[in-house]
Amino acid sequence: MLGFAVGSSSITSAADSVTVADSDPLPATVAVSDQPVSFELDIQPILGATGCNTGPCHGKQRGQNGFQLSLLGFDSDYDYDALVREGRGRRIFPAAPEQSLLVLKATATLPHGGGRRVEVGSESYDKLLAWIRQGAPRQIEDEPTLERVELVRDKFSLAPQEEDSLQVLAHYSDGATRDVTSLATYMANESTVVGVDEAGRLTAGVLPGETAVMARYMNHISVADVVIPQTEPLPENAFADLPQHNFIDEFLDAKLQELAILPSDPAPDHVFLRRIFTDLIGRLPTPEETRDFLAQADRVDSDSAVDPTEYRQQWIDRLLDRPEYVDHWSNQWADLLRPNPYRVGIKAVLNYDNWIREQFREGVSYDEFARRLVTARGSTWQNGVATLYRDRRDPEEIATMVSQLFLGIRLDCAKCHHHPFEKWSQRDFYQFAAYFSQIGRKGTGLSPPISGGEEIVFFSGSGSVKHPVTGEVLEPRPLYEVGSEPSGSETAGGLVAEGQDPREALARWMTSPDNEFFAKVQVNRIWAALMGRGLVDPVDDLRSTNPPTHPELFDALAQHFQESGFDTKQLIRTIASSRAYATSSLPNDSNVGDRLNYSRHYRQPLRGETLLDAIADVTQTPSKFTGMPAGSRATQVWTHRVKSLFLDTFGRPNENQDPPCERMEDMTVTQSLHLMNDREIDSRIRSDNGRAARLAASDLSAEAITEELYLATFSRYPTIEEAAFASTLINSAGEERRGAIEDLMWAMINSPEFTIQD
DSSP states (O other): OOOOOTTOSOEEETTTTEEEOTTSOOOTTOOGGGSOOOIIIIIHHHHHHTTTTSTTTTTSTTOBTTBOOOGGGOOHHHHHIIIIIHHHHTTOOTTSGGGOHHHHHHTTSSOOTTOOOSOTTSHHHHHHHHHHHTTOOSOOTTOOOEEEEEESOOEEEOOTTOEEEOOEEEEETTSOEEEOGGGOEEEESOTTTEEEOTTOEEEEOSSOEEEEEEEEETTEEEEEEEEEOOSSOOOTTTTTTOOOOSHHHHHHHHHHHHHTOOOOOBOOHHHHHHHHHHHHTSSOOOHHHHHHHHHHHHHHHHOTTSOHHHHHHHHHHHHHTSHHHHHHHHHHHHHHHOOOHHHHOHHHHHHHHHHHHHHHHHTOOHHHHHHHHHTOOEETTTOGGGHHHHHOOSHHHHHHHHHHHHHOOOOGGGGTSOOTTSSOOHHHHHHHHGGGTTEEEEEOOOOTTOOOOOEEEEEOSOOOEEOTTTOOEEOOOOSSOOSSSOTTSTTTSOOOOTTOOHHHHHHHHHTOTTOHHHHHHHHHHHHHHHHSSOSSSSTTOOBTTBOOSOHHHHHHHHHHHHHTTSOHHHHHHHHHTSTTTTBOSOOOTTTTTOSSSOSSOOOEEOOHHHHHHHHHHHHTOOOOOTTSOTTOOGGGOOOTTSOOHHHHHTTOOOTTSOSSOOOOOSOOHHHHHHHHHOHHHHHHHTOTTSHHHHHHHSSOOHHHHHHHHHHHHHSSOOOHHHHHHHHHHHHHTGGGHHHHHHHHHHHHHTSHHHHEEO
């Protein structure tokens, strides 16, 4: 029989079909010492609950003070040997269990760097003694296995500073259920919103918000969603007059109503125009385009019979067909893919970059894009995508990159131990890595810092991956099953046929319409680019302990993406057409603290390439890049090795950083100082061939010059006050009006309205 814990609040044993309810105490006859105690089911949970096997203690690499446990108890055999057999069994003394080194250290009877972890006379103390007294067995007779844990409640709505409690149940293979609340460990994703203590007690913060709280027990995880709604309710008809442009607005509004958050007003027309230009094609609209859009908006506003969303949709469609779309979105994927040319060769990286842009130019579907990457073969000088396997040469490092990029699963932790926040084990990791074990290469290998040779990537038909602990040769296996097909099926299983390149089986499994991870990670990546924050953040970290803010919307967007044939343009079009995308960034009283529910547009700095190209457009001075044709834009640069102090300052990844690269998103003091003091920006503004010089030499009035500057820089007309101030500044300068125009342009480029996407 399973050795249940004394004091458990709910126990159901399949063996005797006896249930002890929450209000019923355990029978007095049930004592720990009278029952067989299991190492894996009873002792290891104590090591986890007391923090003994965590990273800061004995679970870290090489352990602590000569004693090492597997991190979070992922390897029961290793931990048992460490406790019972290592050091000639000096940690266990069955003849006098209370004198065992394990007990003396845990109770701080002997000096212990971790302090007292177990109280004398506690349930954990008694269980340790009983186990040692029974001879410290590795297993007990008919021992069941832990199958899953669950939270009795996984959704909480709390008032500010209100308290509540989690309750964790463990389910076993013999049908038994056990309350393990006292032995589970807990962590809140946002502890300032909701705190959780070691007993699973929740304490809401003082401000409205929401977060996820994780409960972990023996490498099994369950997650609770905790919400603190606004205390001031909204009027009943608050959402009655809000239009819903598509299903995105329906899902977002449903949650906003639940949280008593009212969305902000629609963004002004000029803000929406600048937003779609910088988001969709990575550049500012020209003054002429701004005039056309605003004039069209004025006509629509004056005619109530015209659908106000129709002309905006037309502009969105028009932008998605422009060539700048290719460079803007290719440049973002290049961050995730392209390596350092000094490592793999300049020609190889140039071909790789050209291949990425060609996929967007041809409108290749996302699933086909992924298939071509994963199964790439051929010469790095003729088929640029093969450069992926010139750069990444070990199955392990390819596996971590592919799983993160296309599944949103960060497997790095599982390379050395069981993933601390997920279900992935070392075995899962190396079975997935085995898909890349039969990649052959011919030609010049790597010889950094100069690796200029050609290399041929091919399917070798030989090669394997071994488990680093057991030495077992592992067959390629997918991380999970998809769809209704069994794991060995041609369509979903991901299993490799004899003589087949394992990567082809992986690509088939990965891009299956039933593989929701594949669709969701791209949906999340696009959503974050357009909405300022991913439904899951970070965008490529999809795990149960990092749940989406809007699960139903996430599912609907993924399904929409799949049904469109993995059409990235259609996904962008759908998001950009929603009311939520067109919302103002200015908060109201109810959403001023909202950071997760898209009740307003989340402001973000312009991408470095977009900002540099915007400065080039405003000043009308083309950029110059080494190794690029004259007139090239920043979004067309093919490698981060092309020198640009501006792009480095504004978040371009370090050229020595391995892809996939993450950009610095926050604005810094260095960036502000660069805009104010950079000699190149100053020379652009004061160029004899630039906009300021042209306007100063023209016959245009000060009012007309001011209007063009505002249209070019802010994509709007100046206000009455702005027009009056700028015109006075220019007119008072007389023959030196060029200097006044240059100063005005410099001030506008340094303003937040120019550098931040509103």
